[in-house]
Amino acid sequence: MKGLSSRLAALRREHKLTQKAMAEALGLSRQTVSNWEKGEIEPNIGVLTKIAACFGVSTDYLLGHETYTTHYEEKYRQEGFYWGETINALAFEVLKRLPPVKPLRLLDVGCGEGQAAVFFARNGYHVTAFDIAASGLEKGRALAQAAGVPVDFFQADLLRHALAEEFDVIYSTDVLEYVPPEHRRRVLGHWQAHTAVGGLHVLDTFVEKSFIATAPDWEHGKEFFWQTGELFSHYAGDWKIEWMEEPVFACDSAGVPHQHCMDRMIARRMA
Ligand SMILES: C[S@@+](CC[C@H](N)C(=O)[O-])C[C@H]1O[C@@H](n2cnc3c(N)ncnc32)[C@H](O)[C@@H]1O
Numbered sequence: 001m002k003g004l005s006s007r008l009a010a011l012r013r014e015h016k017l018t019q020k021a022m023a024e025a026l027g028l029s030r031q032t033v034s035n036w037e038k039g040e041i042e043p044n045i046g047v048l049t050k051i052a053a054c055f056g057v058s059t060d061y062l063l064g065h066e067t068y069t070t071h072y073e074e075k076y077r078q079e080g081f082y083w084g085e086t087i088n089a090l091a092f093e094v095l096k097r098l099p100p101v102k103p104l105r106l107l108d109v110g111c112g113e114g115q116a117a118v119f120f121a122r123n124g125y126h127v128t129a130f131d132i133a134a135s136g137l138e139k140g141r142a143l144a145q146a147a148g149v150p151v152d153f154f155q156a157d158l159l160r161h162a163l164a165e166e167f168d169v170i171y172s173t174d175v176l177e178y179v180p181p182e183h184r185r186r187v188l189g190h191w192q193a194h195t196a197v198g199g200l201h202v203l204d205t206f207v208e209k210s211f212i213a214t215a216p217d218w219e220h221g222k223e224f225f226w227q228t229g230e231l232f233s234h235y236a237g238d239w240k241i242e243w244m245e246e247p248v249f250a251c252d253s254a255g256v257p258h259q260h261c262m263d264r265m266i267a268r269r270m271a
Contacts, residue, residue, distance in 0.1 A: 003180070004036075004039075004063065005039040006037075006180060007064075008033075008051070008062070011055045013208065016210070019037070048062055055220060069132065070222060073136075074135075076112070076135035076138075081113050082112075083115065085115065090204065090264065091116050091120065091171070093243070094120070097242065097268075098168065098169060100123065100125050103126055104168040104169065105125070105126045105128070106125040106128070107129070107167040107170045108120070108127065109158050109170065109171070109172035109175060110158060111131050111137075112133070112140075114129060114136065114137065114140020114141070114151065114153060116171065116173070117129035117144070117151050118144050118147050120171075121144060125169070127152065128154075129151055129152070130154050130161065134155050137153045137155055140153050158178070158187065159179065168195075168198070168200070169202065170199075170201050172203050172204075176203060176205035177223045177226065179224070180224050192239070192269070197269050197271060199268070201239075201266070202265075203264070203265050204263065205262065206261065207226050207228050207230070207262065207263050208225035212248065215253070215254070215258050216254045216258060228246065231263045235265070238269055239267045239269055240268050241267045242267065243265070244263070246263050247262060248260070248261045249262070
């Protein structure tokens, strides 16, 4: 079953379990769990059901059959802006590092409710923005209309969407954790191949730290931590990392104070 082994390994790591602890919870041997994760054997349907119950995911998810949505579809339906009105500091970095002194095409991947996309359009960029959550896109369209700026908003799954044109900036904040490890090289490579020379990638994502508990609103089975420095490791050769950081910061999304660790990066295509 394609992807089952990595989904099992990711779920175990998100729950901060060793292979031994997971095996004990399921009444199996550590070797069995290790063999699942290597893709050498697969759990039978009874064990799969038990794993699904233990980790709060569906068997359809484990088997890769679930129609993909995120909990933001629901959250963005609520009144107001789930993410507030503040524009991410990384958006201002785009303005500083690649100001739109000539027409520049910017892509916002996983644009949520569209605030950053509209901010860029108001500042003169030609903006394309997509997200899997239709409710967020509706808010983005209304925001763009109220601001009197064009933004090409559309619904797409970043794991499947093939870019058909080149961009000067690819901007994606707080989204890459939705890319399972086995898709990361392909997705980032595709974005890199569709970025103009001199263009920027402005990205961030959550990294796993043993001393930080997983956030209460983490979408188990849909979000996957990155490892420290993993994001940066995709930017070599024609790419120069202009800036990076790995802060730990406080957050109270879902109304519960907690912490995150994030890798943030601005990289430029040099050739
Ligand atoms: C934490 S929110 C961040 C939204 C926005 N980028 C921001 O910084 O405010 C994550 C966003 O990624 C979107 N998303 C998750 N998986 C996706 C996928 N496979 N394709 C497109 N969008 C996705 C969610 O719907 C959600 O809007």
